[in-house]
Amino acid sequence: MTNLELQKAANEVRKGIVTAVYNAKSGHPGGSLSAADMFTYLYFEEMNIDTKNPKMEGRDRFVLSKGHTAPGLYSTLANRGFFPVEDLKTLRKLGSYLQGHPCMQETPGVDMSSGSLGQGISAAVGMALAAKLDNKNYRVYTLLGDGEIQEGQVWEASMFAGAHKLDNLVVIVDNNGLQIDGKVEDVCSVYPIADKFKAFNFNTIEIDGHNFDEIRAAMEKAKETKGMPTAIIMKTTKGKGVSFMENQAGWHGKAPNDEEYAIAMADLAKIEEELGKAGE
Amino acid sequence: MADIKKIATRESYGNALVECAEDFPNLVVLDADLAGATKTGTFKKAYPDRHIDCGIAECNMTGIAAGLATCGKIPFISSFAMFAAGRNFEQVRNSIGYPHLNVKIGATHAGITVGEDGATHQCFEDIALMRTIPGMTVIVPSDDVEARAAVRAALEHEGPVYLRFGRAAVPVFNDNADYKFEIGKGVQLKEGSDVSIIATGICVDSALKAAELLAADGIKADVINIHTIKPLDEEIVLKTAKKTGKVFVAEEHSVIGGLGSAVCDLLSEKAPTKVVKIGMKDRYGESAPAGELVKKYGLDGEGIYNTIKANL
Numbered sequence: 001m002t003n004l005e006l007q008k009a010a011n012e013v014r015k016g017i018v019t020a021v022y023n024a025k026s027g028h029p030g031g032s033l034s035a036a037d038m039f040t041y042l043y044f045e046e047m048n049i050d051t052k053n054p055k056m057e058g059r060d061r062f063v064l065s066k067g068h069t070a071p072g073l074y075s076t077l078a079n080r081g082f083f084p085v086e087d088l089k090t091l092r093k094l095g096s097y098l099q100g101h102p103c104m105q106e107t108p109g110v111d112m113s114s115g116s117l118g119q120g121i122s123a124a125v126g127m128a129l130a131a132k133l134d135n136k137n138y139r140v141y142t143l144l145g146d147g148e149i150q151e152g153q154v155w156e157a158s159m160f161a162g163a164h165k166l167d168n169l170v171v172i173v174d175n176n177g178l179q180i181d182g183k184v185e186d187v188c189s190v191y192p193i194a195d196k197f198k199a200f201n202f203n204t205i206e207i208d209g210h211n212f213d214e215i216r217a218a219m220e221k222a223k224e225t226k227g228m229p230t231a232i233i234m235k236t237t238k239g240k241g242v243s244f245m246e247n248q249a250g251w252h253g254k255a256p257n258d259e260e261y262a263i264a265m266a267d268l269a270k271i272e273e274e275l276g277k278a279g280e
Numbered sequence: 281m282a283d284i285k286k287i288a289t290r291e292s293y294g295n296a297l298v299e300c301a302e303d304f305p306n307l308v309v310l311d312a313d314l315a316g317a318t319k320t321g322t323f324k325k326a327y328p329d330r331h332i333d334c335g336i337a338e339c340n341m342t343g344i345a346a347g348l349a350t351c352g353k354i355p356f357i358s359s360f361a362m363f364a365a366g367r368n369f370e371q372v373r374n375s376i377g378y379p380h381l382n383v384k385i386g387a388t389h390a391g392i393t394v395g396e397d398g399a400t401h402q403c404f405e406d407i408a409l410m411r412t413i414p415g416m417t418v419i420v421p422s423d424d425v426e427a428r429a430a431v432r433a434a435l436e437h438e439g440p441v442y443l444r445f446g447r448a449a450v451p452v453f454n455d456n457a458d459y460k461f462e463i464g465k466g467v468q469l470k471e472g473s474d475v476s477i478i479a480t481g482i483c484v485d486s487a488l489k490a491a492e493l494l495a496a497d498g499i500k501a502d503v504i505n506i507h508t509i510k511p512l513d514e515e516i517v518l519k520t521a522k523k524t525g526k527v528f529v530a531e532e533h534s535v536i537g538g539l540g541s542a543v544c545d546l547l548s549e550k551a552p553t554k555v556v557k558i559g560m561k562d563r564y565g566e567s568a569p570a571g572e573l574v575k576k577y578g579l580d581g582e583g584i585y586n587t588i589k590a591n592l
Contacts, residue, residue, distance in 0.1 A: 063347075104350070104379050112350060113379040119371060122340045126347020126355075129332070133308070133353070153371075156340035163335075 001045050003212040008275050009079060010040040014241045015268050016075030016088045022261040024092035027100070030251040031145055032072030034176040034209070034236040039076040041215045042141055051081040054108045060138050061127045063112045065120025065154075066145035066174065067101040068253065074098050074107070082109035118151025120144070121171060125157045128169040128229075139223075143172045147179030149190050155200065161229045162201030169229040170222045171202070174209065176238035178249040197231035209234030243267050285424075286449035290388040292427035293445045294319030297356060297386075298326045299428065304435050310345055310357045312338045317447075318358040318388045338363045342371040342383075349381040354435060357383065361390035361444060365406035376440050377413040384434045385410075385442045390420075391532035392560065392577060393448040393482060395570035402565035408537025410442040411510045417441040417463060418509040420531075420539075422484035425454035426507055429461035437463060444481065446532075448570040451485050466513035472500030475588055476520040476527045480506050480539045482579070483530035483558070489581025494588065501588075512542050514550070521553040526592070530558040530584050532574075556591045558584055 001009070013036045021027035043049065047060040064073050071091060078085045083097075090096035097106040101115025111127075114120040124142035131138050144154065161169055173193055181187045190196075194204040203225040207214035215234075222230035238252070239245025242264040256264055297309055297320060313336045315321040324331035334341035338359050345355035357364065364387035365372070376383045387406060394402045410418050417437060421427035427445060434441040469484070470491050479487035484505045491501040502520045506513065521527050527547065529540040540557030547553045560577060574580045578587060 061350075112347070113374070116370060116374045119339075119343050119375050122343020122371075123347035123350070123375060125340070126344035126349075127351055128347075129344060130348045130351035130353055133329075133348075134351075153337075153339045153343070156335075156337035157343065160334060160337070160340055160344065 004275065004279055006040055006044060006212045008272070009044050010037045011241070011268055011271050011275060012079050013040050013072070013075045015265065016078060016085060017071045018242060018256065018261065018264045018268065020071045020075060020088040020091040021255045023089040025255045026092060027071050027255055028068040028253045029071065029255070030178070030238040030245060030248070031066060031174060031176060032069040033240045033242060033245065034238045035069055035072050035143060035174045036240065037210050037212065038143065038172060038174070038215060038234065039072050041212060041219070043076045043080045046219050047141065048138065054082060058136060058138050061111045061124070061140045063120040063124040063127070063140070063142040064102050064114050065124070065142050066117065066148050067115030067120060070100065070102050073102060073110070077107070077109040117145070117148040118153035121154055121157040124169060125161050125166065128161070128166040129164065131168050132166065139168045139170065141170045141172065143174060145179070146173055146175045146177065146184050146190055146193065147187070149173060149193065150188055158197060158200040158202065165227045166229045167226050171197070171229065171231045173231065173233045174236055175233055176236045178238045178247070178252065180249065180252050182249055193233045194231070201228055202231040203228050204231045204233065206233045209236035210240060241268055241271060285452045287424040287452060288447060288449045289421050289424065289427040289445040290319045290447060292424040293386055293388065293431060293443070294322035296428040296431035297323040300432055300435055301327055301330070304354060306352055306354045307435060308332060308348060308353050308355050310334055310341050310355055312336055312341050312359050312363070314359055318386065320358045320386070338368050339371045342368050343375050345383045346375040346379070346381050349383050355383050356386050358386045358388065360401060361387035361403040361406045362401055365409050365442065366403055369409050373413050377416055380415050380439055382438055383440050385440070386445065387442065388445040389447045390444045391446060391481070392565050392573045392579065393446050393532065393570040395448065395573060396567050398567035399564040404534040404560040404565070405537070406444060407509055407533050407539065408541070411542065415439055416510065419463065419507055420444040420481040420509060421507055422481055422505055423450055423454050424452045425459060426461060430507065433461055433463050446482055450482050453485060453488065464508045464511045464513055466516035467505040467507070468516065469505055470501060470503035472502040473523055474500045475592070476502045476504065476524045477530060477584065478504045478506055478517065478520065478527060478539070478543055479530040480509065481532050482574070483532055483584070486579055486581045486584050487530055490584035490588065493581060493585040506539055509539050509542055512546060514546055517543055517546055518551050521547055521551050525553060527553050527555045528558060528584070528588055529555060530579065532579055533559050535559040535561055556587065558587050
């Protein structure tokens with residue numbers, strides 16, 4: 001896909017995020033929006049997947065270690081064709097297959113249940129190890145929050161991945177700089193992030209997480225890198241695309257009201273219009 | 281007594297993994313730097329390519345096992361009960377239990393028979409923790425024969441299983457031709473009509489010894505081995521409770537949340553019966569040779585006998 005096509009797809013993903021969280025009256029829009037471009041790139045461009053056969057044996061795997069941003073994953077899966085976009089409105093509702101945090105038994109396309117921070121990366125490491133044990137060439141991607149890397153288990157998993165040279169594993173850190181209680185450097189600084197992964201024997205790449213050229217280049221570099229896992233640390237804007245949510249820790253886990261929803265959708269419609277013009 | 285064979289169930293566990301390796305080609309064994317102690321070193325030696333040492337990081341080992349299971353492997357994760365169930369509780373709950381992944385947890389060094397290492401390593405809470413997890417099967421083998429059968433049954437079973445093994449050598453008493461292991465099926469070891477002794481793990485052997493002492497006093501004990509704490513064999517428990525009306529439950533575990541509690545949960549609803557729980561009474565352990573601790577805390581044959589006599 002061209003960058004413009006990816007941008008358009010990502011904008012649709014963002015609409016789905018806002019709509020899902022608005023209808024649920026709860027959920028996590030901020031970190032879903034910051035990672036929307038990465039979600040889009042992974043599912044529309046990078047990963048070997050089959051929407052008709054979500055459990056295809058040799059597929060690439062994705063683990064959403066920052067499981068609270070399930071709306072981002074669900075909206076991506078829906079827009080990619082795993083299930084109807086309309087169903088995003090059932091998020092968090094009784095009987096819905098779209099649980100508050102990802103559930104692999106409920107939702108087509110979800111490779112691992114997650115939500116308790118720090119645990120998803122270990123499962124991703126296990127998947128990458130399984131590929132190595134079986135001499136299979138599928139790749140494994142996992143997305144972590146920058147607040148999440150305060151969890152010790154992240155570093156247990158990273159130590160293992162580095163030690164076992166899991167070059168089929170890509171760990172992506174969504175560095176939007178904010179967590180529930182404020183800025184990550186104020187709550188308990190996680191910086192420097194890249195140096196930490198480097199020390200755990202990772203190939204590290206720092207990019208702008210809203211720039212598809214940089215995302216593409218990082219993914220290609222990851223594939224070329226042998227003998228070590230790759231960590232992509234992407235600088236992002238929490239709440240990206242919705243004017244009043246951008247860079248606001250308060251929008252980590254809160255749903256927009258009617259008025260806010262209208263503004264958010266207008267913001268995204270405007271982006272859509274601009275992308276339409278860019279394509280002319 | 282000298283001719284009675286004694287083997288630690290952790291030893292049986294390591295041997296059983298090797299015995300099952302060819303029949304279960306997807307079996308892989310994970311350790312957290314305790315392969316020597318958990319006896320999975322036996323498997324590591326025989327199948328080095330199927331053994332993964334995760335280092336001293338039990339929570340990550342559990343998550344890795346979850347990931348392996350999603351890709352079709354049958355991982356056995358090994359550590360001491362304190363870490364496998366205690367430190368790891370939330371990882372087991374959320375990464376294995378909730379997605380109902382096919383991971384087996386081999387927890388060794390459970391209970392007071394850890395001995396000299398003392399309280400920090402003597403876990404009396406693991407059965408309680410593990411049985412609260414929906415879909416988790418909890419098995420506590422009583423000897424070598426049962427431990428090896430349990431490992432095979434766990435591998436044949438689809439879904440998470442917690443297996444509890446001990447450090448100390450214990451007598452082998454299930455080595456008879458009729459012995460058959462079935463998950464969720466208790467074993468009637470002795471028929472009696474005066475009191476019921478329901479036991480698990482090392483306390484099964486103690487219960488048999490207590491029954492002999494009671495017999496000398498003219499008291500006939502119904503002795504039942506419950507190797508599967510969950511799902512509990514309700515039929516056998518209800519039957520013995522209705523038969524004797526006096527139930528004693530013995531386990532190398534806290535009296536809070538273990539087999540005793542599971543039996544009380546059942547009986548209070550379906551056949552209210554007086555139940556006396558024999559186990560660790562809401563306390564930590566201490567350092568000493570295993571045998572001395574078993575005696576001090578009343579988990580040997582004489583201890584169980586004394587508790588029964590005092591409560592008749």
